[in-house]
Every structure is written in C-alpha cells, then in structure tokens.
Amino acid sequence: xxxxxxxxxxxxxxxxxxxxxxxxxxxxxxxxxxxxxxxxxxxxxxxxxxxxxxxxxxxxxxxxxxxxxxxxxxxxxxxxxxxxxxxxxxxxxxxxxxxxxxxxxxxxxxxxxxxxxxxxxxxxxxxxxxxxxxxxxxxxxxxxxxxxxxxxxxxxxxxxxxxxxxxxxxxxxxxxxxxxxxxxxxxxxxxxxxxxxxxxxxxxxxxxxxxxxxxxxxxxxxxxxxxxxxxxxxxxxxxxxxxxxxxxxxxxxxxxxxxxxxxxxxxxxxxxxxxxxxxxxxxxxxxxxxxxxxxxxxxxxxxxxxxxxxx
Numbered sequence: 051x052x053x054x055x056x057x058x059x060x061x062x063x064x065x066x067x068x069x070x071x072x073x074x075x076x077x078x079x080x081x082x083x084x085x086x087x088x089x090x091x092x093x094x095x096x097x098x099x100x101x102x103x104x105x106x107x108x109x110x111x112x113x114x115x116x117x118x119x120x121x122x123x124x125x126x127x128x129x130x131x132x133x134x135x136x137x138x139x140x141x142x143x144x145x146x147x148x149x150x151x152x153x154x155x156x157x158x159x160x161x162x163x164x165x166x167x168x169x170x171x172x173x174x175x176x177x178x179x180x181x182x183x184x185x186x187x188x189x190x191x192x193x194x195x196x197x198x199x200x201x202x203x204x205x206x207x208x209x210x211x212x213x214x215x216x217x218x219x220x221x222x223x224x225x226x227x228x229x230x231x232x233x234x235x236x237x238x239x240x241x242x243x244x245x246x247x248x249x250x251x252x253x254x255x256x257x258x259x260x261x262x263x264x265x266x267x268x269x270x271x272x273x274x275x276x277x278x279x280x281x282x283x284x285x286x287x288x289x290x291x292x293x294x295x296x297x298x299x300x301x302x303x304x305x306x307x308x309x310x311x312x313x314x315x316x317x318x319x320x321x322x323x324x325x326x327x328x329x330x331x332x333x334x335x336x337x338x339x340x341x342x343x344x345x346x347x348x349x350x351x352x353x354x355x356x357x358x359x360x361x
Contacts, residue, residue, distance in 0.1 A: 104330050104333035105330065105333040105336070108330045108331075109330040110328055110330070111329055116330065123331050123334035132318060136317065139315075142224060143231065144294050147231040147232055148289040151231070151232045151239050151293075152239055154232065155235075155236050155242070158172075158240045159247055163244065163247045163248075173240075173241070179234050180237045184298045184302075188303050197213065197216070223312045235292055235293070242281060242288070246281030249277075250274065255273055294343060296316065300312055300317045301320070
C-alpha cells in the first residue's frame with residue numbers, strides 16, 4: 051500500500067509541471083487575444099446591440115429624448131415602397147454582379163495560370179480596379195457612359211445602334227452600375243481563384259490525362275472544378291457580401307435616381323439615418339439588412355458545403 055501511495059505521489063508530481071505549463075499558455079493566449087477581443091466588443095458587438103435596441107425606438111438625431119415603439123418601425127417597413135424598391139434593386143444588382151464577377155475572375159485566372167510568361171504583369175493589371183479608389187474612378191465611368199460624348203455610345207453609333215442614357219434612364223441605370231460592380235470585383239475574385247489553382251497538385255492532371263482526360267475541358271471538369279470547391283465557396287460568399295454592400299457608386303453617380311431606379315438598401319439606410327435623421331427607422335432597416343445577409347450566408351453554406359470537396 052505504501053508503494054502504491056508513493057507511486058501516486060510521483061504521478062501527481064510529474065503531472066503538475068505539465069498542468070502549470072498548460073495554464074501559463076492559456077493565460078498568455080488570453081493576454082495576446084485580449085486587444086482583438088476588446089476591439090471586437092467595442093466596434094462590432096456593442097454597436098450591433100445598440101442598432102437592435104434603437105430599431106425599437108423613434109430616436110431622431112437632434113432630439114433629446116426618444117420613446118420605445120416596439121415593432122412599429124418594422125411594421126412601417128412592410129408598407130414602405132422605397133424600402134421594397136431598394137431591397138429589389140439590391141437583389142437584382144447582386145444577382146448580376148456576383149455570378150458575372152465570379153465567372154470572369156475564374157476565366158481570367160485560368161488564362162493567366164496557363165500562360166507561360168507575363169503572369170505578374172497580368173495579375174497586377176487585372177487587380178488594379180480593386181486597388182483604385184472607386185469614388186475617383188466613378189468620374190471616369192461617368193464620362194464613359196455619357197449619353198453624348200461617351201466612348202460607349204460612340205462605339206454603338208459606329209454599328210448603327212442608338213446608345214441609351216446609361217446613368218439617366220430608369221431602364222439602364224441599374225445595369226450600368228452592375229457593369230461597374232463587375233469591373234471592380236473581377237480582379238479580387240481572380241486573385242482568390244489563382245490561389246486556389248496554385249494549390250492543386252500537378253500530379254492529378256497527369257493522372258487524369260493517363261485515364262483519358264485529353265482535352266482541357268475534361269481536365270477542368272474532372273480535376274480543376276472539384277478541387278476548387280473550397281475556394282469557390284469562399285469566393286461566392288465574399289462576392290455576395292460585396293455586391294449587397296454597394297453604396298459608393300450609387301452615392302457618387304446617381305444618388306438613387308432616376309425615380310429611385312438605382313436606390314439600394316445601404317443608400318436607403320444612409321438617407322434615413324444621415325439625411326432625414328430618423329435613426330430609429332434606419333436602425334430597423336439595418337437589422338433587416340443584417341438578418342437577410344446572415345440568412346443568405348447560412349443557407350449558402352448549408353447547401354454548398356455539402357457539395358464541396360476538401361482535399
């Protein structure tokens with residue numbers, strides 16, 4: 051019995067230094083992550099809680115008091131034609147920009163990856179729209195889409211097509227903004243797809259060629275596309291988020307016009323909160339916006355993640 055007790059003491063004394071080291075590492079990890087946790091609390095969690103709270107009030111900037119109105123703001127949103135119009139415009143814009151920028155980004159990435167020379171130049175050239183200041187580039191696009199002196203309509207005139215008023219007509223303004231969005235997002239998606247392509251083992255292509263995949267399309271469908279599953283899932287998520295968050299081009303080029311044909315959700319929130327100073331109503335719109343975004347991301351991951359092959 052004495053020997054068993056002695057052995058137990060030895061085991062306990064042998065484990066205590068390991069436990070002490072583990073606790074020390076946990077404390078160090080907590081200290082190192084504390085600045086990020088504090089910043090996340092101050093700039094993400096607390097503002098989100100404040101927005102949710104203000105959505106249940108009639109708070110307006112400039113007034114010293116406010117009252118709790120329950121779900122009155124949300125009830126008003128259901129009948130708000132401007133809100134419904136901005137929600138529809140955002141949906142149409144995202145439905146155009148996200149798939150188009152992903153397809154173009156993947157195509158350009160495949161071309162650059164297959165090219166033996168000039169990869170660095172082409173990567174930089176296609177990534178420039180991402181690095182450029184969109185507010186400044188909006189002036190260039192305003193000139194390109196000008197109805198009388200714009201190069202786009204000048205090219206259409208050469209083939210006998212009457213160019214529309216791209217940014218001034220209700221029928222074309224949202225398409226014009228979507229073209230700008232695709233131009234801006236394609237380079238970023240290209241870089242992400244290039245990273246995914248570089249991670250695919252070359253031995254898989256050799257094995258596919260031995261198995262009979264001689265054409266480029268066969269190798270793409272059998273090797274490249276399945277192995278790009280995780281990258282495609284990430285690019286899809288980022289593309290939808292960036293498309294739904296469109297604001298700068300609308301604010302700079304159209305101000306939501308003409309006749310609210312280009313008014314998107316974030317611009318409506320900006321108008322209500324910073325122009326009309328109806329912070330409570332704008333907060334309710336923000337909550338709806340966040341709820342839609344989170345629901346889309348959850349649904350997307352639930353559906354697409356089952357079809358993704360993780361190497």
